[in-house]
Amino acid sequence: MKINTWPIPYMVEDIEDSTAVVIDVLRASTTMTAALVNGAARIIPVRKVEEAFALRESMENVLLAGERDAIMVEGFDLGNSPYEYTPDVVGGKTIVMTTTNGTQAVAAAKDAADLIIAGFVNMSAVVEYLKAADRPVAILCAGTRGRYTLEDAACAGMIADLLGGEDLCDFTRACRDLYRAHKDELSSYLKEGVHAKNLIRKGFVRDMELAFQIDVLPAIARRNADGSLCMY
Amino acid sequence: MKINTWPIPYMVEDIEDSTAVVIDVLRASTTMTAALVNGAARIIPVRKVEEAFALRESMENVLLAGERDAIMVEGFDLGNSPYEYTPDVVGGKTIVMTTTNGTQAVAAAKDAADLIIAGFVNMSAVVEYLKAADRPVAILCAGTRGRYTLEDAACAGMIADLLGGEDLCDFTRACRDLYRAHKDELSSYLKEGVHAKNLIRKGFVRDMELAFQIDVLPAIARRNADGSLCMY
Numbered sequence: 001m002k003i004n005t006w007p008i009p010y011m012v013e014d015i016e017d018s019t020a021v022v023i024d025v026l027r028a029s030t031t032m033t034a035a036l037v038n039g040a041a042r043i044i045p046v047r048k049v050e051e052a053f054a055l056r057e058s059m060e061n062v063l064l065a066g067e068r069d070a071i072m073v074e075g076f077d078l079g080n081s082p083y084e085y086t087p088d089v090v091g092g093k094t095i096v097m098t099t100t101n102g103t104q105a106v107a108a109a110k111d112a113a114d115l116i117i118a119g120f121v122n123m124s125a126v127v128e129y130l131k132a133a134d135r136p137v138a139i140l141c142a143g144t145r146g147r148y149t150l151e152d153a154a155c156a157g158m159i160a161d162l163l164g165g166e167d168l169c170d171f172t173r174a175c176r177d178l179y180r181a182h183k184d185e186l187s188s189y190l191k192e193g194v195h196a197k198n199l200i201r202k203g204f205v206r207d208m209e210l211a212f213q214i215d216v217l218p219a220i221a222r223r224n225a226d227g228s229l230c231m232y
Numbered sequence: 233m234k235i236n237t238w239p240i241p242y243m244v245e246d247i248e249d250s251t252a253v254v255i256d257v258l259r260a261s262t263t264m265t266a267a268l269v270n271g272a273a274r275i276i277p278v279r280k281v282e283e284a285f286a287l288r289e290s291m292e293n294v295l296l297a298g299e300r301d302a303i304m305v306e307g308f309d310l311g312n313s314p315y316e317y318t319p320d321v322v323g324g325k326t327i328v329m330t331t332t333n334g335t336q337a338v339a340a341a342k343d344a345a346d347l348i349i350a351g352f353v354n355m356s357a358v359v360e361y362l363k364a365a366d367r368p369v370a371i372l373c374a375g376t377r378g379r380y381t382l383e384d385a386a387c388a389g390m391i392a393d394l395l396g397g398e399d400l401c402d403f404t405r406a407c408r409d410l411y412r413a414h415k416d417e418l419s420s421y422l423k424e425g426v427h428a429k430n431l432i433r434k435g436f437v438r439d440m441e442l443a444f445q446i447d448v449l450p451a452i453a454r455r456n457a458d459g460s461l462c463m464y
Contacts, residue, residue: 006379006380007239007240007380007403008239008240008242008243010240010242010243010378011240011242011377011378011379013378145243146242146243146245147238147243147401147402147403148238148239148401148402148403148406149402150402150405150406153402153406169379169380169426170379170380170381170382170385170425170426170427171239171379171380173382173424174380174382174385174406174410177410177413178406178409178410181409181413192405193402194401194402195402
């Protein structure tokens with residue numbers, strides 16, 4: 001299986017025949033998956049805050065969600081903490097979401113044949129999906145403001161390791177080797193990352209701890225024909 | 233010492249107080265260093281082929297150099313193979329150079345307080361320079377067309393390892409750990425990279441082998457006030 005991986009969602013090309021796998025471990029991947037597991041009807045990822053406000057005007061049963069620099073956007077209904085997305089809050093709702101990095105990565109993957117959201121929380125489901133799809137895999141790490149992040153790279157590496165692909169780009173190999181070197185103490189290793197430390201400092205320790213757990217959310221957010229993400 | 237590293241020269245910010253270290257192991261770092269060691273007066277890096285042609289009209293004693301997709305640009309005097317830059321060819325000349333990745337990375341580092349070009353070929357000289365300068369270090373890997381490349385990441389990692397910095401961004405740590413994991417078989421490991429394989433396929437094996445040698449060119453291409461690169 002062919003696996004290409006991008007450290008940040010920039011100059012993403014030649015993915016028309018691929019399944020795009022968007023990874024933003026902290027926190028969009030985790031939060032989107034949690035929202036759908038807890039009953040949200042769909043997630044509409046948008047790049048800009050203004051787009052979110054405009055969509056609220058034109059739709060019903062909508063919640064606006066997302067952050068800039070980890071903090072909820074003023075006037076929105078939800079931030080980017082998975083614990084906010086409880087069944088009573090999100091059940092049956094359309095979540096219009098914009099985040100600093102995750103939803104930007106979704107936009108960068110628009111040309112892909114198929115698109116799913118991956119994190120540690122739904123690792124096995126993602127790997128099974130990719131094996132069954134049997135297409136080339138294009139992993140887009142969201143990173144943080146154009147910078148490589150440890151947890152996204154390690155998550156990409158875990159996917160590559162479990163898929164067992166052989167046609168790997170340089171970055172896929174580097175991620176896989178990073179994951180293999182630290183798989184036995186993964187969570188403590190990831191806590192050393194710049195983004196994790198930033199979340200700890202801002203009081204989001206529980207979010208981080210959830211995001212680093214493996215297979216606790218057995219579902220996948222997958223792109224529909226209309227561009228929204230629904231549970232697979 | 234603070235070390236930030238970018239896998240590709242994109243969204244490079246907050247480097248005004250830093251020494252920028254531009255790495256394009258295959259081949260611009262190696263070729264630029266070789267050109268200066270062999271007597272070139274200076275190198276003027278430009279982003280576009282048209283800029284190079286325009287500069288030839290306005291200057292004397294100039295050679296145009298560079299490649300697109302590893303092949304010399306039509307109408308240029310030199311490609312991007314260090315072996316072309318012999319003393320009889322480049323002695324006393326101004327080299328106007330544009331390459332697919334390396335000169336783009338130099339442009340992305342324009343805001344840095346200082347700028348040098350690094351490769352394996354001048355590793356010790358680079359590390360000594362950075363220790364003496366005692367500024368924050370901003371390492372820009374050139375990558376290949378927006379993609380991470382193994383040899384640039386490993387070179388960044390070797391610099392970080394030898395500098396022994398402690399304030400490292402996630403990518404600096406990942407590069408350092410990659411280097412440490414493969415330092416005992418570095419050359420054979422780097423030959424597995426996509427870019428190295430591409431050069432081998434195109435007949436540039438000697439260039440690659442030179443580029444992976446450590447400390448064979450004891451000099452550094454360093455940016456002057458006018459933006460040209462001269463030997464330090």
